[in-house]
Amino acid sequence: SRPLPSIIDFGKLLTAIAKLKKYDVVISLGEQMQKLGISHDMYTFSILVNCFCRSSQLSLALALLGKMMKLGYDPDIVTFNSLLNGFCHGNRISEAVSLVDQMVEMGYKPNAG
Template sequence: MMLRTQRWNLLTTLRLVHLRSTETGFSGLSSYRNLSYKEKLRSGLFSIKKDDAVALFQSMILSRPFPTVIDFNRLFSGIARTKQYDLVLALCNQMELNGISHDLYTLSIVINCFCRCRKLGFAFSAMGKIFKLGYEPNTVTFNTLLNGLCLEGRVFEAVELVDCMVLSQHVPDLITLNTLVNGLCLQDGLSEAMSLIDRMVDSVYPLSP
């Protein structure tokens, strides 16, 4: 009899715990839904799901006054961190269709997503758009393209891109060097990697800190 009573008490306790946790979960979900888009962006968008990302984007599009391109870039960066690259590209396109122009940072995100999706042709088209809009690509943008080339095994094209980068007065940094050396080593280009390091050391490519 005592054992049966103990089992009943334990079962009752478990049910209460489950009920409370469910109520807390629904309360937290409701609270999140009631947040403004700015508050959601400030939350960091960690592990944001596709449906939540789309809903947040739509709420931003409907907001008045319009969110800034910086706000949209925060959203796109958060989604990209979850590796939902196709979703980022689709939303970037929708943003532009709604009359919000891409800036340099948006296009850098686009280039990164195209590279991650192994769509280098589109990535270079986005780089062309940067020049067309009168923006000046920075070292981070070049490094993104370099990484895309190396992911495709096109390391020697990446080295040529660094040459163009230097000629256009953009200073390679340690990320540039690491990307190229890693790419060369993966292609059994150890001697080329060593030669590249020597060139960097000899200031053919003056590294920025």
């Protein structure tokens, strides 16, 4: 049997598929990776959070964020921006504002970018 691709290779693959807006495929591959015993890293977690948000599955994005943090990964600005976009597109403005408050508490500085 051949060795499994590295997490870096999976990250590149997930990124390429996400750029094609095939979010369901990315999510499915992410689940298959776990079944194969391949642990996600910060990069693949962020890609998956983004795909859940872009496919209007915010509850799953938040669940994954919680899992990520339990494993010791601190969300980065990319992950937070995915969630903010998801909240705003889902018309969940109060949750977006609450997330910005949390980000400020964690030391992130909001910008208008």
